[in-house]
Amino acid sequence: MSQQSRHVVVTGAAGLVGSAIARTLRAAGCSVVGVDRLPSPDTSVVADLRDPAAWSRALSGAEAVVHTAALHAPHVGVRPDEEFREINVGATRDLLDASSAAGVRRFVYTSSTSVYGYALEPVDEAVWVTEDVACRPRDIYDETKLAAEDLVLSAAGAMSTVCLRIARCFPEPPAVQARHRLYRGVDIADVTEAHLLAVLGPHEAAGVLNIAGPYPWRVEDRGQLRHDPAALITRRAPEVAAGFGRHGWALPTSIDRVYVSARARAVLGYRPRHGVTALMAEARTAG
Numbered sequence: 224m225s226q227q228s229r230h231v232v233v234t235g236a237a238g239l240v241g242s243a244i245a246r247t248l249r250a251a252g253c254s255v256v257g258v259d260r261l262p263s264p265d266t267s268v269v270a271d272l273r274d275p276a277a278w279s280r281a282l283s284g285a286e287a288v289v290h291t292a293a294l295h296a297p298h299v300g301v302r303p304d305e306e307f308r309e310i311n312v313g314a315t316r317d318l319l320d321a322s323s324a325a326g327v328r329r330f331v332y333t334s335s336t337s338v339y340g341y342a343l344e345p346v347d348e349a350v351w352v353t354e355d356v357a358c359r360p361r362d363i364y365d366e367t368k369l370a371a372e373d374l375v376l377s378a379a380g381a382m383s384t385v386c387l388r389i390a391r392c393f394p395e396p397p398a399v400q401a402r403h404r405l406y407r408g409v410d411i412a413d414v415t416e417a418h419l420l421a422v423l424g425p426h427e428a429a430g431v432l433n434i435a436g437p438y439p440w441r442v443e444d445r446g447q448l449r450h451d452p453a454a455l456i457t458r459r460a461p462e463v464a465a466g467f468g469r470h471g472w473a474l475p476t477s478i479d480r481v482y483v484s485a486r487a488r489a490v491l492g493y494r495p496r497h498g499v500t501a502l503m504a505e506a507r508t509a510g
C-alpha cells in the first residue's frame with residue numbers, strides 16, 4: 224500500500240492498543256478514523272460495533288481496517304459469555320462483511336497469544352510457542368478470539384487478512400513487567416510497529432503471526448528455562464541478571480513458555496526492539 228493519504232479505520236480506538244496504533248498510523252501520514260463505543264481523543268465515531276448502522280459509513284473509502292475492539296481477558300467472569308460472543312465474534316463478522324463490501328484491501332485483526340490456552344501448560348520443558356502449536360482455548364476470551372480468527376482467515380480473498388497474536392502488553396509493576404519481558408511480554412511500541420508493518424508494509428501478510436519479544440532464547444534452552452532459568456539468564460545475558468539484581472527484582476524460578484515471533488520476522492520484517500534490556504534502561508532513567 225502506498226504511503227500517500229491512506230484512510231485507515233481502527234476499532235477500539237479508545238483502548239490501550241487501539242489508541243497507540245491510531246496515533247502511530249497518524250504519525251506515519253495516514254488519515255485514521257477511530258471507532259469505539261467510548262469517546263476519547265482517538266475516537267472519531269462513537270458507536271457500538273454491534274450496531275453496524277452506527278459505524279458502517281466510517282468504512283467508506285477506507286483502504287485498511289485494524290480491528291482491536293474486543294472484550295478482553297479482564298472481562299472474563301465479569302461480563303456474560305453471550306456478550307463476548309456478540310462483540311468478539313458477531314461484530315467481527317459484521318465488520319468483515321462491511322469491509323469487504325466497502326472495498327477495503329487489508330484487514331488486520333489484533334488477536335492474542337492467549338488463544339493457545341491449555342497448550343501453554345508445560346510438561347517438563349518450556350513450551351516453544353510457534354504458530355504451529357495447536358490452540359486449546361481455556362475460557363470464553365480464548366474461545367471467541369479464536370472464533371474471530373477463523374472468520375478473519377476465511378474472509379481472505381478480495382482483501383488480504385492477517386491475525387496478529389500479540390503477547391501481553393498491559394502496564395504492570397516494573398518487576399513483573401521485566402520478568403514477563405523475558406518470555407511472554409511485549410512492549411506496546413513493538414505491538415504498534417507490527418500493526419504498522421501489516422497495514423503499510425510492502426507485502427500483504429496473511430495467516431496468523433505471533434507478535435512478542437525480543438527474547439534471547441534458543442529452542443534447545445527449553446529444559447533449562449523450565450527448571451533453572453536464573454542460571455541460564457546469568458550465563459546467556461549477564462547484564463540482564465545484573466540489572467535484575469540492581470533493581471532488587473527476583474529472577475524467575477521457572478519459565479513455562481516462550482512466544483516465538485520468527486514467522487512475523489520473516490513475513491512482516493517484524494524486529495521488536497523494546498526487550499528487557501530496554502525496559503531496565505527506562506527504569507534506570509525514570510528512577
Ligand SMILES: NC(=O)c1ccc[n+]([C@@H]2O[C@H](COP(=O)([O-])OP(=O)(O)OC[C@H]3O[C@@H](n4cnc5c(N)ncnc54)[C@H](O)[C@@H]3O)[C@@H](O)[C@H]2O)c1
Pocket residue numbers: 234235236237238239240241258259260261270271272273290291292293294295296310314333334335336337368389390391392393
Ligand atoms: N493489552 C494486552 O496485553 C493484550 C494482549 C493480547 C491481545 N490483546 C488484544 O488487543 C485488543 C485491544 O486490547 P486492549 O488492551 O487495548 O483493550 P482495551 O479494553 O483497552 O481496549 C478495547 C477497546 O474496545 C472497545 N470496545 C469493546 N467493545 C466494543 C463494542 N461493542 N463496540 C465498540 N467498541 C468496543 C472498548 O471500549 C475499548 O476502548 C483486544 O482485541 C485484545 O484481545 C491485548
